[in-house]
Amino acid sequence: MSPRKRTQPRANKNASGASELSNFERLIERARLGMPEQDYRLNILNVLLRTPHRNVAPYMPLFADVHERDPLFFVRLAAWYNEVGAVHDLKQLFIAFLATSKFSEEFRETGLALLEKLPPYQVERVTRMIKGYLDGKTFVPGIGSVPRSYKTAVENYLKQREADPKVFDAAVLHARKPLKTLYASLRIKPGPYAQRVLFENDPPEGSRLAVLKQLAKVQDPAEQARLIVENKLPYRTAVSTIKMMTPSVLVALINAMTPQEVINNLASLKARGAMDNEDLRKMIERKLEAAKTDSRVSALKTREAIKVANLDDAMAQKVQSVGDVQIKAKGKISRATALLVDKSSSMDEAINLGKMIASILAPICEKDLFVYAFDTMAYPIVAKGKELSDWEKAFKGIVSSGATSNGVSIDAMIRKNEFVEQIVMVTDQEENTPPLMLQALRAYEKKFDVMPDVLFVNVGRAYRPTLFDQLTREGIMAENYVFTGDYYSLPGLIPLISGGTRLDLLADIMNFPLPERKTPALSKN
Structure with a gap:
């Protein structure tokens, strides 16, 4: 049998994944060369709020760098994100780093306090992130060795569930394989009940697990229904037996x-x-x-x-x-906002993303939301409702074509006397036709005596932060959010758009309370 191939954590097998990894490497290098602490934290926050769903391997080196370079920020960021974040995979990665931290016992305790709130299948994922895992035939390394404190915490976590057969049965019904993996991978000896129901598949009569086995043999629909109702059998598990x-x-x-x-x-x-x-x-x-x-x-x-x-x-x-x-429930947008969507040639992704973002922003805007698509002309988009289907209809007929004027929608808002305090622009940041964005923003400032903050939602594999660099050199508040194709990460936009500035959000994170463990250690006797 050939040995497993061992590789470094890697990105997805596509251009966006490779680009993501190189972006992280550049960020780490800039930090090493003396990037100001505030800029470093803002960059990390931006990365965090756009993490793709279920692809954390490329993020491990970056998390390791933040943990080592700025540990006090890292622990508060972990606690904050586990409370308000949208991507479970990222929450688990934070816990994995904290639970194995060598910085302090407080860090490990914070990680274990977060761990005990997770369901079993997520605890198993955290363990894989620490130990490493197989991706096909390739072994992807984890963070490192498993500390004794982590193994003890997981053992207590499992023993607590074993102590109540009903609780343990529920865990097995939803996560049989992850539970078996936890016992095996951490070499935790199962108690008598766990051994019987999980490894010997011999649940005691009357238990939910025994009922599930009985359900597979019952043919009468009325009896099947009775068993499901009385034992609250989960849908996917029950469906597989009927x-x-x-x-x-x-x-x-x-x-x-x-x-x-x-x-x-x-x-x-x-x-x-x-x-x-x-x-x-x-x-x-x-x-x-x-x-x-x-x-x-x-x-x-x-x-x-x-x-x-x-x-x-x-x-x-x-x-x-x-x-x-x-x-x-995730937040309110208290500032008048413009959503500007690039519809120029090859910007199909921007159009699709614009519909989704509009459907996210519209329900939580307490003030005006103006939506435009643009190429060298501005196309006002007005939906009859606030839902995705309404925005799908409103964008009907908007197709990618033409050259690009990133200032044309801003110029239209000036002429229509539309006041906003922030602009969200979905684009690849390329422009080749006047009015150009910087000049349009200066004209907007002159008209309304206010310079809107700008958030670029970047699309396209080859986007360049051209406009972002121009605006920041001119002292205009601008931020970059790189869309990587995962729509589950889009709620991460809300903290960037609602409330105050990104600096205010950083201050909130640094003041976020750390959780404390609630589960007492159980006796092994």
Whole structure:
């Protein structure tokens, strides 16, 4: 058997991933050469708020650099992001670095305090980030060796769940494989109950795990429904054991589902006829209503669910409203804002991204939101509602073509007397036709006696920060946000646009309280 190939953490196997890694290397090098602390922290915050979903390997060297170079910022940033951040993978990476930190015991305790809040499958992911993992046949190195304190914390985490069979059964139902991996990879001896149900697959009679095995043998739909309802069996687990899906079984399954599970499985429910049954449809609608106030629901997953499930307009509207309410919970935009979307040649990605950003900003804008697409002309975009479907319709007919004037929309706002305090521009920062952006901004400042802050949302593999450099040299407040293709990271824009400046956000982070561990160590006896 050939040995595993060992490589350094790497980016995605595409141009954007390679570019991301080189950007990190440049940032680390600039810090080494003496980048001011404030600039370094702002750059790290920008990286953090645009992290792609599920691709953290390229970020490990950068996290290591921040942890070593600016540890006091790192620990507060970790606590803050675990509270308000949008990407679970990034939260787990923070915990992995803190839990293995050699800086201080307080850092490790902070990491372990965050760890004990995670479900088992996420604890297993943190462990993989520390130990390393296989990506196909290639071994991707982790952060380093597992400290004794981490193994002890995970052991206590598992023993706590073992102590209550109902809690342990629930964990196994949702994360059997990650749990087995935790025991095996950290060489933790399972207790008698864990050994029996997890490794011997011999759950005691009457337990939820035993009921699941029984469910696979039952043919009567009424009995299947009873077992699901009484034992609250999770949807995906139960579906895999049932050959014939009847309305009574679907009633039981939907009743047992969390709001997020309903959203995640809308396509599956539709395929099984749930949308065509009036009673089942009403149950789904009630779950969606509950999703509006459920903190575990992801706003962007509602949009993905609509696309994947191909829902009818009425149901899509209800799902969309869940996303809008969830986005509103993430912040408010208290400054008048302009969203300017580059529609010049080859800017299809900018147009698609502009629709999504508009649907995120519109529900949380407390003041005016002006939206324009532009090439060498400005095209005002007005939606009849605030949802993604409304913006899809509003952008209909906007196609990428023509040259680029990044100042033409600003010029249009001057002529229409539209006052804003900040501009969000989706672009690759190339311009070749007047009015140019800098001159247009100076004219805007003269007209309204205010210079708007500018946030560039950069698209395209070969974007260059040309306009950003021009504006910052002129003393105009500008920021860069690089879109890497992952729509789940877009809520990270909200902290940049809502409230005060990026410096205010840094101050909030540095004052963020550190969590404390709540789980007492359990006796091994």
